[in-house]
Amino acid sequence: MNILLATSNPHKLEEVQAILGSRGICVVGLTETERLLDEPVEDADSFSGNAKLKAVGYAEATGKRCMADDSGLVVDALGGAPGVYSARYAGVGDTREERDAANNKLLLESLAKTDTQESTARFVCSLCIADPDGTVVAESEGTFEGVITTTPRGVNGFGYDPLLFLPDVGMTSAELSTEDKNARSHRSVALRNILKQL
Numbered sequence: 695m696n697i698l699l700a701t702s703n704p705h706k707l708e709e710v711q712a713i714l715g716s717r718g719i720c721v722v723g724l725t726e727t728e729r730l731l732d733e734p735v736e737d738a739d740s741f742s743g744n745a746k747l748k749a750v751g752y753a754e755a756t757g758k759r760c761m762a763d764d765s766g767l768v769v770d771a772l773g774g775a776p777g778v779y780s781a782r783y784a785g786v787g788d789t790r791e792e793r794d795a796a797n798n799k800l801l802l803e804s805l806a807k808t809d810t811q812e813s814t815a816r817f818v819c820s821l822c823i824a825d826p827d828g829t830v831v832a833e834s835e836g837t838f839e840g841v842i843t844t845t846p847r848g849v850n851g852f853g854y855d856p857l858l859f860l861p862d863v864g865m866t867s868a869e870l871s872t873e874d875k876n877a878r879s880h881r882s883v884a885l886r887n888i889l890k891q892l
């Protein structure tokens with residue numbers, strides 16, 4: 695089976711390739727030309743709504759069956775923020791790395807303004823596969839539970855990984871090996887669920 699993952703985020707592509715590659719599924723990213731297409735506007739109020747917008751938008755634009763991933767971090771003490779705004783939470787930074795660093799800084803500053811000692815949080819990943827005629831072929835969601843650490847730790851992964859502490863292993867998501875993150879992450883749960891539907 696071949697799957698086209700329509701994303702501008704190379705980290706997502708790497709993780710999906712690693713998770714599905716071990717199951718014998720070949721995952722490809724957008725071609726050079728397809729990456730220049732206008733990205734669908736993510737204006738839904740849910741991860742699943744945005745995943746559908748991206749899957750349908752890219753499938754229609756490329757003429758190919760596409761899978762899209764919409765994901766982010768939901769922090770309970772912040773009323774669910776940054777949630778669907780995870781990628782653009784701080785709204786500054788020219789590069790993905792700069793945006794990630796600014797997002798993490800703002801999240802810790804926002805949490806420090808609350809009285810919370812320990813905030814439960816989770817990564818959420820919604821996946822959607824759509825055909826070029828706009829038909830949704832499959833949808834799924836996965837979560838990855840932890841608590842927000844006040845001291846970012848770890849260099850693996852991307853985005854908010856250094857902030858999500860996993861009490862059962864005493865490490866943040868960014869301290870997990872790639873294999874360990876991929877074995878339990880929101881993305882791997884969502885991928886397992888969507889595979890069952892194909």
Ligand code: ITT
Pocket residue numbers: 700701702703706736748763764765766767780781782794817851852853854855879881
């Ligand atoms: P596409 O929309 O092109 O797929 P994107 O990076 O803009 O790429 P999203 O809109 O889904 O993707 O935003 C996801 C944000 O949530 C991303 O910027 C990360 O900061 C964060 N995120 C998602 N999955 C994560 C993970 O596994 N570890 C850490 N942070 C993650």
